Amino acid sequence: MRLRLDSDPLSLLPAGLPSVSTLREHQSLFPSARELLITVKARTPEEALALAEGIAADLVRRKDLVESTRWDTGFRESIADTVAWAWAQRAPSDLEVLERRLETGQIAQELAVCRERLATTLDPAELARLAYDPLGLLDMPGLAGMETLGRAQTDPFSSPDGTFRVVSVAPRDPSMPYREAAVWLGAIRRVVEEARLRVVGNPGGKAVRVAFTGYVAIMAETANGMERDLTSSVTLTLAVICLLFWATHRSLRPLAWLVVSLLLTFLITLALGSLVLGELNVISCGFASVMMGLVVDYSLVGYQEMRACPDRSLVQIRTAVMPGILWSAATTAGTFLSLHFGGLPGLSELGTLTAMGLVVGAIVTLFWFLPRVAGRNPKSLSNADGSELGETGIPGPVSRWLAVACTCVLMGLAVGVLTLKGWPRVEGASDPLMPRNSASQEAMEELRSELGRTHKTSWLLVRGADPESVHGRFAEAVPRLEEARLTGAVVGFQVPTVIWPFPAHARTNQATLGRLGGRADEFRSRLLEAGYGSNSLHLADSILQRWRRWSGSGEGIPTWPEGAFGRWVAPMTSARDRDGSWIGRGIVETPTTREGVPVLPSGVQIAGWENLGPELLARVVGRVRVLTAAIAIALTLCLWLAFRRWIEVVLGLGALALSFGLLLMVMSLTGATWNLLNLVAIPLILGTSVDSTIHVQLALRRHGGDLRAVWRSTGVALLLCAGANIAGFGSLAWSSNAGLASLDLVCAGGVVCVLVVVLLLLPAWWLVLHRTTEDLSPNPGSLAEVHDLAPNGCTPNGCTDDLTPKAKGLSPGPNPWAKTKDLSPPAPASTKDLSPGSKPSQLYGGWAWWIALQVARRIGRRPLAGMTRLGMRLYMAVRPDRLELVMENLRPVVGDEASRLRAIAKANGLGFAEKLVDLWRLEAGIRPRVRLGSEAGWKPFREAVASHDGVLLVTVHLGNWELGGPLLTDLGVRPLVLSAEEPDSGLTTLRAAARAHHGIDTLVVGSDPFAFVEVIRRLQEGGVVALLLDRPVGSGVETRFFGRPFRASPAAAELARATGARIFPMVVIRDAEGPVARALPEVVYDRSELAGRERRRDFTTRLLATFEEVIREHPDQWFHFVSVWKSGRSDDGVSGT
Template identity: 40%
Template structure:
């Protein structure tokens, strides 16, 4: 078998890559997910780092931002661009191209009014009016504008003036109202394609920033980092932490538990070696099947360790309990238990593929592969090196002698006072167990009736990292610059500028109605800024005519007393019109300032174009607000229009997970029932296993309610996992009871102790996920560990007494 597997494993390891993108965990057909992917790909530059600066005073914050920007700009091998204030304040000469574009993009009637106003015979009156306003105005911004724009070319029509950026201060894009909080954009020079590159680049930037502030500037200043490089670096560090803690910690605890149970080093080290082999082989098979494995799916490793050890421990305990049996005889004796336990466990993880979350589906597939592999490896490879003299069945005489010796030892042990408490199912013991069962059930039902069921969290918070500095910095930006409202992005796509413009008009009408109906608080769309091929084509001839009057306009201005440098903006706008008037196609501004502005609302690829708008939801993030956004989404055009945001994403995914839950639970329940029937063929034993599942479910819900845990879009998938893995314990226990004719003590010695160890390792495997840096995986691990722990304890300590019904163990025959 290994000769066949080795080439496949080698190919899988060669293909294996780790994926840190959270969106690859989500269902790709959801429009909210599609919208966020488009936003991340085209509007959130993969190389942009957002740096936040908080200081006690506005002057200190500004000084720190300027000092950091100057220091970063020197590092040209690391940084391509740094923007810490509106670009037009640093490069005012570049505003001319954008103003020329905005005029070209106006309706022909508006541009014709401009040409009429600037007709040669009217220039003197226009300039005289400008000079009079300079002499009488009390507004500093108005005086500044007229001093470099005497012809009023920056005075745009009202419709576009509200949408275009203000070329005055405009600090609200970079600074809070009080000036004590600022942000800057740092664009990386490298492409930052891998998480290692992101982490290394961010570390170097952080070191430069810390040393970039001058003496005294660092006092009281706090810095934050967010954006894709920060998120990816954080996820990568979280992955390393999770793998080290969960896998290393789980392996260590497995070794300690095995040592405490058996006090033998050789089987312990052999067990750890086989677990490492299983883990590596499963990872290689994952690389062969998927190619890229998401870092969140790497949680499979700890789960697999906790489950794979079961098959080894069951075999080992059976071998110790029956020294007269050979290894093949042990395999045959417990084959039904192993087979049906493996089937239900594998199936419980494979059905995660129907849950609507590709990330969890990938995790389920990896664990399913690993459990199947571990069952085969542990069955055939674990015992032979430990018991080399038991590889083949003994002769008949030796077997008889061995059996007699075993029975004598059995009888002696049976009479020992150190046997388990339920070695004989005394009536008092039966009453205690059934009383405890009733008390647990009644208490759980009472708590759930009094406090209610565990709450449901429909948001996308389960997808976020816990204790994330990058998210904390993003929350600070939202708090200071976006009025504490989480943005909802509206993305409009198309193949041409005209197609996007038409859809923007359609969307504008829908959103204005939604705002009037109080479904949303407001909307900001780039309709007035998006290029209009039709208007540009109509305005080109008029723009050329105005550009031809450049000398006339210069002479008129100088005659009215305006200095030549006050005409620089006008001359540059006329130059742009003269150049664009002879250009074919749609005009897009090209200088750095214009590109920076367009990057906030427009994106182009060789085949598609996208426009970005913002929808302001009603105050709060309540269920009512989310339902209102859902109504707005339904009213929008379906083709090439996406409404998306983290709040909307969470509710959309949760709705998908809830809708798909029956696809997961239905097959799982059917499979559990089928497995129980094929394993037992007795309604009574099937009923006992179902009763154990029901009681453990009540216990799990009670614990969740008492400690304040809630259901979310990830830990809902714990339900099939607890069903599939939890039923194994009752299968093992009842088959052992049947094998030993109701001898509770022998069932406990051969299987019960092993199940304690197996259950403990499974709880540890899932429980290690509770320390995961991903909030959803941590909640999934907590719920699974509690549910499986309850299943295991009930199967070992309650089910045997339920099964025996008070019957005494059989008499051990004399030797």
């Protein structure tokens, strides 16, 4: 697969805007919009003319390259054709006036008047016209503008002084791709150079200058610039990254692997880009360097971790850094994906590619880069956290207040500069979408200047079913345009009303024209009698001859004028769409100083690059405002989640605000402006810079304000990462696209400003606001700390897998910080084991569950199951620790054979995906069909229910036990389900509501100390209560299961002792035909034997044993994603219930 580059500037524009649609339509309908323009600037008009003629003549001979060439409108040589045709299109009343003027009795007087004007007129143009048109056939309103169609006062092919000329070239294949266009342009250049040498020789300097512009030239140049941008920015970024890495680590091997991993990321992203997008546009090709500058952070973090903890295994390192890297990739990718809301497709694609690159980069780093640099004995970091620095790095009050003074000075400076020099302007022009430092663009500017096109030029497009309707709409537009001209909204305009075909008029006029043409001899003799020479008769003769031919022969009046002018003007002013409708094209010039376009009648559209700017800008500004506000809210939330203290949230936001102030100051001082593209730098900088404020403040917390330690552990890493980011953005400062360059310059400038503020000022602010000694006490127990750049779980004493204070060597014994004022949020880590095996996945929460239910409600089971299985595969890939945990859980069930164990664990994961789908659908209100197993098993249950004995249904996490509830309601039973509290209260409520929907009551154990009173009451009244045995609420009771110590819920035994309820084990498993509910044999017991705690524990073991066989049959459906064999902290065996 080969990635294509889309060099068409139109691809950068949003399709939804009316002005963009009109411009696209114009470009596709009018072939002249895709022509090559060759400009010639010579010393004299004669030289310019000769060279233009020479070039045109040489090129037109190259039929393999060129369809046609044009260096002149051809009006003078085909004036008779044009005027004869134009009269035919006039209203019949106009022709009647002409015929009356030329009546036999009238013509003598007409000629006398003409002679008198010839003798006395002071107007050179009138003098020239009357001398060669004594019959006044050229005296037609609007005809004067025909020669200079498209421009009010100038020739479209020549400057007023004639020293500048234009040759337009229609390519043989106007839709050739950019590579072919570049080759084609090269061939054209050679032909032109030969013509130049032949015609004007080889004058030195810039005496005779030939340049190339127009669509083909711009497209070829843009595409070449894109290729150059892509390679040069990648090379430059890589070079800077290498330098930074070398300066920091001085190690060649990891550097080499780093470069290879970045290139691999680049290539994979490029391949994915070609799959997803198909082609890169001029803006999106800038993704490579930006992505590399960001992705390298992940490698640096991983490598830093290895250096800090050289004794840890690859899996341990990866497990430690994976959450940080994946979250960072996800949030940064999210920020770049937000460019989709920026309103410009070019930026959207840049955002998509960069986001894809970030995700790919994170995966490549974790699973390709780290294995390659692992075990290479990276040089370990000494004093990584600064704790061995000896002398404290906490600055004194003077230094703190000095930094605060610097802050005030900087703020004052920013305010002063912005007050005096003003805010950076917002430019409304669409120039940022165009190439810069471009020879073809310069040639276009010169062309505009030389031809006097100093105003904004746009095309007027009118569509109609036939030429007459188009003509009518143009005629309606004229008064509006004239009005706009008088108010200054329009400088000039030209609509093709005189040279527009009007077949209905032509048919009517045919007879009149025939009569006039038939009088040619009479006119000739009258003119000669009046003293006119034979050369004054030539034009009239030619016109009359055409009229006679059209009326006399069957060919009729042609649709367009014959001759060179007709061939030029027809495609310039008209086009036919696929549906046969007609499109007319006029031109309007608006002042450069005014924005917007004049109001025109419906049906008249304006197309032009120069008028796109304001509309695009309005769209982008609106989107950027919303985007920035959304990102600002999200950032505030992020900061809150990270710190849980408003003071630090405010400090983080303050740092970002000051950084932006400095950026605006620099922009104001350098004269930089905001434009269509670089406006989106605002959300980009916010999204990519907020983590710096988090890292620094967390490091300050961790090191108790010791700046030296903060610098060594976090500052250097931030500097390195920021350097790479700046390199990534900055390498596009020389991009061939002006907008991309400005966007990346602003981003790089923003990163620099953020870095300055965050590293130099933010620590001082933090210290000023945490002045007391208690405030500055190091806080090792913060949950937020685990997300810091500092190696996770690493201390000077070594590295552990466990992030609890205890594991970090801060226990046993009283917490040394217990008497200090803890700055961190309430730390769950202080009481709970945070290892993956001790807690459920973070995905298991209220919001995620709610979204899953919404999805399950809307799409079918099969696609949902496919998606869920895919998600589970990905989850197992990125969380191998979870897979290993499942394997450990299953080991006593299936044995120690590793391959079998792994296969069953994977099948277990996929089976859980299936279970989830059924459960979501059930809770979304869609009941799956559940079969009842052997009736023999269910008969005792039915009898027990019928006799109101009180039934305790026990089950384990096997199959889809939740589907049993609705089955019971089908059997006429309203069960009460005992449930543990879910990870969040919202989820608990959500799930209870779903059960209630199916007629199932829920009792959350643990939240209500009197809950079991209700359970006992329900059983005593003959109700049915269902509970799970193999996951205790609280510490549970230690039993044996599969011959291993196992903590189980003693609830069933306790309830049996309290109520004497009958106990039926039950499972709902999935076989080839779907879910099936199986009732296992009733567990018969003697209530009096359950009096002691030990007896109840044995009874629980007995209950569990009833499930061992069915679990062995279906190990892939025994779902536990937390460690089941590892006991809780309590060893006392006391039931938590």
